[in-house]
Amino acid sequence: MKDLILKDVSFSYPGGFLAIEHINMEIKFGENVAIVGQNGAGKTTTVKMMNGLLKPDEGEVLIGDMNTKDYTTAQVSRVVGYVFQNPDDQIFHSTVESEVRYGPKTMKLSVEEEDKRVKEALEITGMEIYKDENPMNLPLSMRKFVTIAAVIAMGTEILIFDEPTAGQDVEGNKRLSAILRTLHVQGKTVITISHDMEFVASNFEKVIVMAKRKVVRAGTPKEIFWDFESLEYAMLKQPYVSRVCRALGIKGNIIDIEGAVEGIMDR
C-alpha cells in the first residue's frame, strides 16, 4: 500500500527563503484529503515534495517504500501526478486531446491502452466536448480541467490538485466534486489544496490545516471546522452555515446546509 508519509521535512528555496519546517504528515492510500491554510503557509511547497518536484533539505518523504531522495522527479511523477495552480504553466499543445494524450504517449503504452486512458480522462472531467479545441481558447476555469484530465490520463495512483476551486462557478465545483468521487471510488489517493471552505467541508474525509510553514492539525472536516483555536491560528474561517449555527448556539459541529436545517428545526 502506497501510504504517503512526510517525516520531519524542512525546505528552503535557493536564496534562503524557508518555506516549510518540520512537517509531519501521514496520508493513507486511498484517502481523500484537503490541505487548507493561508497563502504562504507552505501548502504548495509541501505537495511539490510529494511528487518529487522538490526534495527535502531535512527529513524524508516516503511514498510506500519509495524514498523520494533516491528517485528522480520523473520517476516519482509516475506515481504521484500534480496539477499546477496556474494551468498555463502546464499547457503546451494545440488541442485539448493532444494535451491529454501527451503524458500517456511518453509512457510507451499499447495504442489501445493509450486511447483508453485519454478517453477516460476526457470523460471523467467532462472535457470530451472540447477535445478538438485549442486549450488556450477556453476560459481559465476550463483550462484547469484540461490540466486535470492530462494528469488523470497518466494513471498515477496518487493525484494532487493545487487550488482547483479557484475561479470555478457552481457547475465547475459540481464537476470537481464528481471527479473527486470517481477517483475515490477507483481507490486513488487525492490531495487537494483549496481556499473554498464550503467545498472542503462537503468533499473531503480528512482536512490538514497548515500555517506559518507547519502543520497545525489534521482531522475530519467536523473536527477542524469547529476547532476555533486552530482556525484562528491559521487565519481560516468556518463555512458560512457553521458560523450561523455557532452564533445561534446550535451544537453538533454542523458543517453543511442539511445539518444546519436539522439542527435549527430541533432547537
Place this chain on the structure above:
Amino acid sequence: MDIVMECKDVTYSYPLTKKPAIKNLNLKLERGKFYGVIGENGSGKTTLCALLRGFAPSFYKGELQGEVLLEGKNINEYGGEIAAKIGFVFQNPFTQISGIKDTVFEEVSYGLENFGVPAEKIEKRVIDVMKMTNIETLAEKSPFELSGGQMQRVALASVIVLEPDILIIDEPTSQLDPEGTESVFSIIETLKEKKKTIILVEHKIDLIAEYADEVLVFKEGTMIAFRRKQEILSDLSFLEQGVTLPQVAILGRKLQERGLGLSAIPVTEKQAVEVIAEALQERNK
C-alpha cells in the same frame, strides 16, 4: 441620477465567432455605486469588463454594435487618458504584471511613472497603497517570485495607486485565502467610501452579499437581471440559471420549506442569525 457609464444596445462578438459574447445590453451605472457581476463561467462577465474598459473591440478586435459611453462620450473616442479614469484588474494576475520591472515596488510605481507623476509623490503613494494592500514586505521581491495570491494583490495595488474614478475588477480573489479575500473586499469598501464606482466580477457570492449595492446577472451573453442585491440573492430561481447564491439564502429557504416562519430570506451571515433567532423565538413562544 449621476450616470457615469452606459451601454446602449450593445452586442459584441469576438473575432471568428458566430455567437455574440454580449447580446442587446442596455445598462446605466451610477457614480459611486458598487456593482457585483455574477453568472456562470462563459456567461459574458469578463467580456462586459472588456467592453466597459474599451478593450473590446479596440484590442480584442471583433464586432461591436451599439455604444459604450463614459460620462456621455463614446469610450472609443478617448485616448490614453482613459487609463487615468478607469482602472482595470485582470482575472489572471499573471496577465497584469508588466514583465519589465525587477521589483514589486517598481511594478506598482510603473503606472504613475507613465502618467508623469513627480518621483517624490510616486514614492509616497506607492508606499501607502502597498500598506493598504498588505504587500509592503514584498517590495524588493521580483514580481515573478510571487505566489498567485501575492501576485493578485500586487496587480490590485498597481491599479489602485493610479486612483481612477472607476474600477473594473475581474475576480480579484480567485487565488486568495479567506483572510486575503476579506482584506481585498475591505480595500474595495474603502474605495467605495471614496466615491469610486466599482464593477466587480466575483464568484464568492457571500462577499458580494456583504458589500455590493446592486447585482447584475449574466447568462449566455444576456443580462437576465439587474436589481438591488437583496432581491436577487434571496431569489432561489436564479440557482437554475447557474448562479451561486449565498449559503445562508439556501439555508433560509430550506427552513421556510420546513415551516419555520422567517421574516425574510437572509443573504448575509448577520442577517441569517437575526431572522432565524427571531423565528425560533416566535415558534417557541
